[in-house]
Amino acid sequence: MEIKRIIDRAYDFEEEQQQALDEGRITEEEWYEIKTAHFTEHYLSADNPRAQSGHGGDEQHYFHNHFMLMDTMTKSGTFIDVGCANGHLIESLHQWITALNRIQIDFYGLDISEGLIELARKRLPDWKDKFTIGNAFGWAPEKKFDYVCVKELAYVPRNKRKAFFEHLYLHYVADQGRLILGPCSEEKASRETEDQLISWGYTPSGYIERSHNRSVHVARRVFYFDKKG
Numbered sequence: 001m002e003i004k005r006i007i008d009r010a011y012d013f014e015e016e017q018q019q020a021l022d023e024g025r026i027t028e029e030e031w032y033e034i035k036t037a038h039f040t041e042h043y044l045s046a047d048n049p050r051a052q053s054g055h056g057g058d059e060q061h062y063f064h065n066h067f068m069l070m071d072t073m074t075k076s077g078t079f080i081d082v083g084c085a086n087g088h089l090i091e092s093l094h095q096w097i098t099a100l101n102r103i104q105i106d107f108y109g110l111d112i113s114e115g116l117i118e119l120a121r122k123r124l125p126d127w128k129d130k131f132t133i134g135n136a137f138g139w140a141p142e143k144k145f146d147y148v149c150v151k152e153l154a155y156v157p158r159n160k161r162k163a164f165f166e167h168l169y170l171h172y173v174a175d176q177g178r179l180i181l182g183p184c185s186e187e188k189a190s191r192e193t194e195d196q197l198i199s200w201g202y203t204p205s206g207y208i209e210r211s212h213n214r215s216v217h218v219a220r221r222v223f224y225f226d227k228k229g
């Protein structure tokens with residue numbers, strides 16, 4: 001159980017909400033509302049940009065956990081962070097890419113939380129038109145993206161995750177584009193995420209893995225799926 005909490009600090013809360021939904025004590029609409037209110041309050045009460053995007057560690061830990069995404073971007077293009085919170089991830093990726101001066105990426109962000117998008121627009125005023133408020137499951141962009149990054153599929157109820165993944169793949173990712181899942185944490189010995197995706201008919205085109213900084217038994221994994229045009 002301890003490993004479960006390293007993997008997902010909000011594990012107990014997430015399980016409670018899923019159970020309430022499964023037992024019919026809340027509707028799906030309420031499930032989204034409760035979760036959004038909870039995470040918005042939690043993130044907005046934080047005093048640094050990492051925590052305002054849901055990350056509990058210091059700057060080095062953030063770098064350790066997220067720099068691995070750089071390996072998924074091999075050519076210039078557009079990139080959307082689905083569930084971007086305060087925009088810290090795309091801001092960081094932009095800084096790292098600019099420092100390396102290798103490729104050009106045009107960043108966008110989408111989040112279900114009005115409060116977090118307001119904060120993203122305030123923090124990154126040059127990008128204010130690049131942030132959208134919306135439920136990623138219902139929303140579809142006018143123009144598809146070369147890179148679509150979603151940290152996890154738990155943004156929708158458990159029985160909708162396959163449909164959510166398909167929605168992102170079909171409606172967000174451009175031809176020759178890439179859907180990126182992660183970085184997410186998983187028990188090192190487990191292949192649960194990969195097996196699940198394969199059972200849905202999506203075999204990863206590639207993956208990146210490193211150890212979690214708090215436990216060698218936990219892996220940080222990024223899976224990516226290339227869309228042939």
Ligand SMILES: C[S@@+](CC[C@H](N)C(=O)[O-])C[C@H]1O[C@@H](n2cnc3c(N)ncnc32)[C@H](O)[C@@H]1O
Nearest residue numbers: 053054083084085089111112113135136151155
């Ligand atoms: C852990 S934060 C991730 C922040 C950022 N992507 C990163 O990796 O640093 C998850 C964000 O997803 C947003 N989110 C959750 N469910 C969503 C949904 N159905 N549609 C859009 N955003 C959602 C939350 O409001 C939250 O800001």
